[in-house]
Amino acid sequence: MSDVTDVLKQYSEDVVKTIEENLSVIEPQDLQDACLYLTKAGGKMLRPALTLISAEAVGGNKEDALKTAAALELIHTFSLIHDDIMDDDDMRRGMPSVHKVWDEPVAILAGDTLFSKAFEMVIASKEENAHPANVANALATVADACVKICEGQASDMSFEGNFDVKEDEYSEMIFKKTGALIAAATKAGAIMGGGDDEAVHALYEYGRMIGTAFQIQDDYLDVISDEKDLGKPVGSDIAKGKMTLMVVKALAESEGEDHDRLLEILKDDDCSQESIDEAIDLFNKYGSIEYAYNLALENIDCSKKVLEILPDSEAKQLLIALADFVIDRSS
Template sequence: MNDAIAGIERAMRQVVAEAEAAAGHRFSERDLPLYGVLRYHLGWADPDFRPATADAGKRIRPLICVLACAAAGGDPDVAVPTAASIELLHNFTLVHDDVQDGSDRRRHRPTVWALWGVGQAINAGDALFALSQLPLLGSHARGVPPARVIGVAREFNATVLRIVEGQVLDLCFEERWEIPVASYLNMIEGKTASLVAFAAWSGAVLAGADAERAERYRAFGRALGLGFQVQDDLLGIWGEAEVTGKPAGDDIRRRKKSLPVLLLASKADAEDLSTLQTIYAGPEVDDAAVETVLRLLEKYDVQSEVQVAVAEYHAEALRLLEEAGATGPARERLNELAERLATRRF
């Protein structure tokens, strides 16, 4: 599948380059640095827009799309444009998330807003969203029937709405403590798992799978995406800084009410809950406060509970993949990917 990943990268570069070339007829690069900012965020350029190779992320979502297409009996090359659209869309969400979360580091580099300001980061995210539509809509050039392209494009945009709905809930939850775990899981199902679910579903649809089988792939992607986010929550507190690229306890410093913190709030006695709430209400969460929250998490054995949840989602994903009737080497790759996501350290 390395060829497929290379194809996805080419498709992404092509759509960015074509848009930049079209803009070049009207503006100079100096007057319109937009595409340099996009290349920087995507890992193709340094802050001065010189060509560079930086960490571009794990490319998990587009890989799932291509692998699902192959596992459902299709030609994986057919899914490459849609996979490129998925990755561009994912990066749109990252740029905007960094603004909303105030995160100044991503993938061991300054974020877009930290270098060029909030306004230009919003513009860059908007541009990535627009660009994300284009490869998918060009899928007919690879032999995908137009009606199928339209159906996938419609679901692509429905997925965007689910992502935004999840992000709205995430921000609303920042002001509340009475957040049931079920409500949190509903939020991450929209914000995170919906795009993974779309990736698996669209791969199966592009392979020609019928509606019932495609929905089984979607269910597999949903379980995988939920497990991915819960593992991300674990790493946001207990991950190693040199591996994750973020400071240890970063989610605590950012006062994120991730699953471990919500579990702690649901288990803590009145005194410990008051301590947690006071820390999160303060103007800054310093190192001492982070250590206090870490001690509370250890006291109530929250880390083990989160690890169990990751393992359960992982097992569910493997079961659903079997039910979807996935076959061949692509199925083995999806199995391996699920295993890796369940044990990843970054």
């Protein structure tokens, strides 16, 4: 695990530098500070690392994909800022959220600025002799992911208070909300690295599957981790009545008193820790925790299989290690 963390840190250094250089021109200073706040707070930098490694995995140079990698991190940061506003979340990466440090109007503007800067940075790849067709395709990939993120967030919001959500509806939502940007990262990296259509498609599928597993693992960690590792109270999704894969599965499998009690807990706006623990017991009773973990693991296994068409390389091995990291992480 530490090796993968070291790899992410190594690849993130150039990305952070590129982001800071491109955001240093933003005025006024408060807006610039708000834009850079979450980047300086740290984070896994998984998406830009995947972009750079994907470029290398198809035989390209990571430098050709650097601005696109930075752009994808900006899109991710933009989505976090706006998500925190919509969810009224006070903390992000162990620090107060952007809208808590400044205010909602500044946070919204920071998100909008990052969104705009992301497209500007992909286009700027042309200045470094990137092939115009590759830049256009990478730009289209990023734009498509942005639409899917918004669709996924809208679906997630529509699920609030709707306890009839089916598993296929939930799966579509998490792909759009989380998986789409990770799939865009690997696809755009392959494009900027000059990969052929087969390699680009394979890396998109790889990103789609590890992205799906990433969100399922987040849901899973919410009920099996301790608060110190998780960085937030265990069972916070249950307390908020969120529809996760485990909730969807447990509601589908349970009946009678168990079904009614689970619904009662999820609908409780003042859910106690005792009730959260009771819900987790029901998840275990109906096998939904194990089901979620196994589905995430299945996605990881399949993601590694699609990489078989790529030539052996250090970058390919890194992609395999990063897939395992998604399922093995504790936060």
